[in-house]
Amino acid sequence: MKNPREVTRSDVIMMIGIGIVASVVGIALGLWIDWFPAAAATQATSIDTFYDVLIIISVPVFVLVTIIVLFSALRFRVRAGEEELDGPPTHGNTRLEIIWTAIPSIMVTALCVYGASVLSDIDAAKADQIQVTAYAQQFAWDFEYTGTNGNKFLTEQMYVPCKPTTEAAGEGAPCVGRQIKFDIKAVDVIHSFWIPAMRMKQDAVPGIVTHTKVNPIRLGTYPIVCAELCGIGHSIMRSTIHVVTPARYTAWLAAKSAAKTG
Amino acid sequence: MPAQLKTAGWYRAAAFTLLGLAFSFSLTTLIRSLYGYTPLIDGAAITIVSMIAVPFFFLVGLGAFDYWFYWASGRPTRAEDHASHGAHSWRDYFKVNTDHKVIGVQYVCTTFFFMFIGGLMAMMVRAELAAPGSQFVDGQDYNSLFSVHASLMIFLFIVPVFAGLANYVLPLMIGAPDMAFPRLNALSFWLLPIAGTLMTGSFLMPGGAFASGWTAYAPLSTTQPLGQMCFSIGVQFAGASSIATALNFLVTIITMRAPGMSFWRMPLLVWANFATSLLVVIATPFIAASQFFVLLDVALGFHFFDATIGEGRQGNVVMYQHVFWFYSHPAVYIMMLPGFGIVSEIISVKSRKPIFGYRMMAFSLLAIVLLGFTVWAHHMFVSGMQDWIRVPMMITTAIIAVPTGIKIFSWLGTLWKGVIHLDTPMLFALGFLTMFTLGGISGVMLAMVPFDIHVSDTYFIVAHIHYVLFGGSLFTIFAGVYFWFPKMTGRMYNEKLGKIHFWATFVFFNLTFAPMHVIGIQGMPRRVADYADQFAAWNFAISIASFFLGLSSLIFLYNMVNSWRNGKKAESNPYRSLTLEWQVSSPPPIFNFDEIPTVVGGPYEYGVPGAVHAIMGSAKPEPVAAAVGSNTESQEG
Amino acid sequence: MEAASIEAADTSHGHGDHHGPPVAHHSSTVDAQTLGMLLFIVSEIMVFGGFFTAYFFIRIVNGNPWPAEGEELPQLIAGFNTAVLLSSSVTMHWALEAAKHGNRRGMKLGMLATLLLGSTFLTVQINEYVHLGFAPYNSAQASIFYGLTGLHGAHVFIGLTLLLFATVRVFKGHFTPDEHQGIEVPGIYWHFVDVMWVIVYVSVYIL
Numbered sequence A: 001m002k003n004p005r006e007v008t009r010s011d012v013i014m015m016i017g018i019g020i021v022a023s024v025v026g027i028a029l030g031l032w033i034d035w036f037p038a039a040a041a042t043q044a045t046s047i048d049t050f051y052d053v054l055i056i057i058s059v060p061v062f063v064l065v066t067i068i069v070l071f072s073a074l075r076f077r078v079r080a081g082e083e084e085l086d087g088p089p090t091h092g093n094t095r096l097e098i099i100w101t102a103i104p105s106i107m108v109t110a111l112c113v114y115g116a117s118v119l120s121d122i123d124a125a126k127a128d129q130i131q132v133t134a135y136a137q138q139f140a141w142d143f144e145y146t147g148t149n150g151n152k153f154l155t156e157q158m159y160v161p162c163k164p165t166t167e168a169a170g171e172g173a174p175c176v177g178r179q180i181k182f183d184i185k186a187v188d189v190i191h192s193f194w195i196p197a198m199r200m201k202q203d204a205v206p207g208i209v210t211h212t213k214v215n216p217i218r219l220g221t222y223p224i225v226c227a228e229l230c231g232i233g234h235s236i237m238r239s240t241i242h243v244v245t246p247a248r249y250t251a252w253l254a255a256k257s258a259a260k261t262g
Numbered sequence B: 001m002p003a004q005l006k007t008a009g010w011y012r013a014a015a016f017t018l019l020g021l022a023f024s025f026s027l028t029t030l031i032r033s034l035y036g037y038t039p040l041i042d043g044a045a046i047t048i049v050s051m052i053a054v055p056f057f058f059l060v061g062l063g064a065f066d067y068w069f070y071w072a073s074g075r076p077t078r079a080e081d082h083a084s085h086g087a088h089s090w091r092d093y094f095k096v097n098t099d100h101k102v103i104g105v106q107y108v109c110t111t112f113f114f115m116f117i118g119g120l121m122a123m124m125v126r127a128e129l130a131a132p133g134s135q136f137v138d139g140q141d142y143n144s145l146f147s148v149h150a151s152l153m154i155f156l157f158i159v160p161v162f163a164g165l166a167n168y169v170l171p172l173m174i175g176a177p178d179m180a181f182p183r184l185n186a187l188s189f190w191l192l193p194i195a196g197t198l199m200t201g202s203f204l205m206p207g208g209a210f211a212s213g214w215t216a217y218a219p220l221s222t223t224q225p226l227g228q229m230c231f232s233i234g235v236q237f238a239g240a241s242s243i244a245t246a247l248n249f250l251v252t253i254i255t256m257r258a259p260g261m262s263f264w265r266m267p268l269l270v271w272a273n274f275a276t277s278l279l280v281v282i283a284t285p286f287i288a289a290s291q292f293f294v295l296l297d298v299a300l301g302f303h304f305f306d307a308t309i310g311e312g313r314q315g316n317v318v319m320y321q322h323v324f325w326f327y328s329h330p331a332v333y334i335m336m337l338p339g340f341g342i343v344s345e346i347i348s349v350k351s352r353k354p355i356f357g358y359r360m361m362a363f364s365l366l367a368i369v370l371l372g373f374t375v376w377a378h379h380m381f382v383s384g385m386q387d388w389i390r391v392p393m394m395i396t397t398a399i400i401a402v403p404t405g406i407k408i409f410s411w412l413g414t415l416w417k418g419v420i421h422l423d424t425p426m427l428f429a430l431g432f433l434t435m436f437t438l439g440g441i442s443g444v445m446l447a448m449v450p451f452d453i454h455v456s457d458t459y460f461i462v463a464h465i466h467y468v469l470f471g472g473s474l475f476t477i478f479a480g481v482y483f484w485f486p487k488m489t490g491r492m493y494n495e496k497l498g499k500i501h502f503w504a505t506f507v508f509f510n511l512t513f514a515p516m517h518v519i520g521i522q523g524m525p526r527r528v529a530d531y532a533d534q535f536a537a538w539n540f541a542i543s544i545a546s547f548f549l550g551l552s553s554l555i556f557l558y559n560m561v562n563s564w565r566n567g568k569k570a571e572s573n574p575y576r577s578l579t580l581e582w583q584v585s586s587p588p589p590i591f592n593f594d595e596i597p598t599v600v601g602g603p604y605e606y607g608v609p610g611a612v613h614a615i616m617g618s619a620k621p622e623p624v625a626a627a628v629g630s631n632t633e634s635q636e637g
Numbered sequence C: 001m002e003a004a005s006i007e008a009a010d011t012s013h014g015h016g017d018h019h020g021p022p023v024a025h026h027s028s029t030v031d032a033q034t035l036g037m038l039l040f041i042v043s044e045i046m047v048f049g050g051f052f053t054a055y056f057f058i059r060i061v062n063g064n065p066w067p068a069e070g071e072e073l074p075q076l077i078a079g080f081n082t083a084v085l086l087s088s089s090v091t092m093h094w095a096l097e098a099a100k101h102g103n104r105r106g107m108k109l110g111m112l113a114t115l116l117l118g119s120t121f122l123t124v125q126i127n128e129y130v131h132l133g134f135a136p137y138n139s140a141q142a143s144i145f146y147g148l149t150g151l152h153g154a155h156v157f158i159g160l161t162l163l164l165f166a167t168v169r170v171f172k173g174h175f176t177p178d179e180h181q182g183i184e185v186p187g188i189y190w191h192f193v194d195v196m197w198v199i200v201y202v203s204v205y206i207l
């Protein structure tokens, strides 16, 4: 009779097989799950792709650990009559230890390189920018634009222009927009300016001006959220960004500028 | 003066507490009158001074400083009479006791007490979040609930419970009769209930409990009602307690190992606490400093964090976060490394195999200690700090995953081909292995700046910290408590209830926290009392699961209480373990060993024919004869 | 601190179930008290590290002028105080050497001189606070100035308290050439307090 503690070649093949299947299923699941809100800026597309890569790398790591734990628990568990038995006295294996130091090192290095490149991507400044100053205070957002007449005005709702690339110009239509550059200021305590649909987030810090940029690519209306605990009304400190056609934007800007001067 | 007030104890402590209140009142009022402040009697100022001074009066009354006063007065050195050593009845657990085993039990019971209080608050948080809108608390109360929940869990449960478990087993493991500084050890313990009382009691403050999270970012924390001071001051007491204990562990490990117990023969739990203690001694002062700043800003009008007082004289807000995270990142390892030690013990014993790559295990602990100090700003990728710091911090953070990975693979190597005893401690250890892997993976994801920009301060972080702290640390704590329960109480726990507890915890833990990854990425920020309707379904499911998770801990509570009272008597070494704590009776004799054992081999030589870790009893020249009988169980090849 | 020498059991207090602990094995040449003090000093250095971080951010990162406009720091008086504190390190060392040689008079004089110099330092420091002309709430620079010097002052106070205990014991006839840890260990702390002051002085008053 076969010794149940023996690990045969076919066991190993089976584990590898199950591992591959589980990884494929896991990765498929990970990619299929609708994790992110609709991507409304180029930053969002880069980060989403990055996340997919992270999923593809992570799932096999988890599967590896889990399979070995489960296999060991099932195969090597103590059976009747083995209560006094001890395992083989292996103290280590230098080759294995080098492998499991080297491979993760290479993996995280690769990730860091990729991460740094995505970071410089999403941070890249474009020549053609619209500058907006975001003011955070307990518990509301105010946005300062430069009007058509050069005067500044404040608004609670953000509008940004984005030129549709298709015939349709409704909610969700693809578009190319000018880069929006935010200067972020806090009046009282720390807040955090976050547009989940554009994936960008930046704390608003009293005493300094912080910055972030987004390049809109999708028409629509998206929430702006305060992400840093700022007191009693933190959870209701929200606003909205409207990504609209250039025509609508110009009209809005003109109306706002006029209201300010008038 | 009645005799009760002369001897150390609770009566004297109560009297001194009153004295402390009177002292704080007079001191504050005196100073205010000297400065000519109005009103002369200021409730807030008196409260703050009391929170600092009264605990010392209480400790003096309780007797924590008796011997030191005696010494300081210049009287002759007294022969140690061990009057306050060991527990002879349950009452001794409520006194200043210098026995590390008593202190260990005091620690574990106290910390679990605060764990249940913190858990109750978590249940209230989840009840509020079960549906969008406001259920039964307002914004400030909600913020208080999660702030006190997190602070209790971190500063009064996870950090000190490890100190408690190690207090019990570490001196035994290295063959020491006690810790190096038993009185300091007792003081460390008694600082904890003080910190816990301050934090829990902050709900009684005008304006409610502190509500700026366990991170207490300035300037939110410096503009909060008085309850915030309960955090700032409570953390000082908890921090002093952990520094004192860490110092004690380090000195004990360095100077009190049994003959033959070289560093490379120490059990990994001892190594882990050595590494942790280094972290504590070096890092904890930083959180003390951060809370001093907040205290000074609030109480005395300093301007460390005031950015509005004028150009050329303003404070710096981001500085708080640097100082805070320079402690609090190492703190996450303070909350994890002792757990690594616990699972190393359990996995080796329960697989009946030596630890795979013992030296690498020890080296990776030290690597984590070193690297742990180089990654703090990964909590600050969106904080407005200098942009150039981000990429270096991303790299160091990613690198720290490598030694962590080495440990995981080494545990897997230990399991492989072992003879695995799947009882409750082992189930929790294996549960830890898989859940902590998930937490580590989400950690590496968070290290990646572009992804972190999106998920920082969202429910994804909440998921990550619970996978590492609940699925990681807490699972190892459960494992350790079950594992050493026979040693500490002399009785066996109920295995069946233990297994039910494990499976209930494992399942509902995942049901509670896994979905948080999703809602975080979808856009739900953390620390909110209310949320957009799109997250309602997930939150409802999470809340339901979390209630079951809460209930599952009652199984544990029942098992512990009932087994302690009625469990069947435990043998001295029910697991055939080699390490020293199992070579003495359960519970161990009052001074641990009749004679210090002599260590002659590694701690994990399971399956090595004839291997011996230590020779008990006297190390007389004829050890062969002495070894038989008192020695470890026979081995088979 | 010589209490650490554990005497053989004393059974008179009625715990019939023990006979005193076994004597712990000394696994290191370093002595436990000294090691404990050194580790404590590591912690203390880090507390100062936290305050120096604040100093760095307020002064360098913020680019604030130092000291703030309209505030002035008395370099000379503080320099004098530095000399006072440094000489107290010398007298401390003297006391320890005297203890090592069994010179009781030297021990007493050394400890008293150290106490005196230390108290002088504190008095001068407090007097400086009174006459500075600015308060911690005047500016962030003032906050960190008071923060750092106050933190250091608190350490001087702790050091003096420890030394006072040791002095009491000296006068009660304790400490011998073989047994003088009670002077040595607080002495280490005192030297640390002095070295720390030099760093504080240089970065706050001089630079």
Ligand code: HEM
Pocket (backbone or CB within 6 Å): B215, B332, B333, B335, B336, B378, B379, B380, B397, B398, B400, B401, B404, B439, B440, B441, B442, B443, B444, B446, B447, B448, B452, B455, B456, B457, B461, B464, B465, B468, B469, B472, B473
């Ligand atoms: C592979 C190892 C780990 C890596 C790479 C890692 C990485 C990170 C990163 C980058 C963050 C910051 C996320 C943000 O706030 O935006 C974070 C947060 C956190 N991590 Fe980890 N982590 C690891 C392991 C651990 C462990 C072992 C613990 C505790 C036992 C832990 C506890 C925490 C906590 C409590 C937070 C949240 C702090 C807060 O903002 O309240 N992590 N982790």
Ligand SMILES: [Cu+2]
Pocket (backbone or CB within 6 Å): A136, A137, A138, A139, A190, A191, A192, A226, A227, A228, A229, A230, A234, A237
């Ligand atoms: Cu806010």
Ligand SMILES: [Cu+2]
Pocket (backbone or CB within 6 Å): B328, B329, B332, B375, B376, B378, B379
């Ligand atoms: Cu961290």
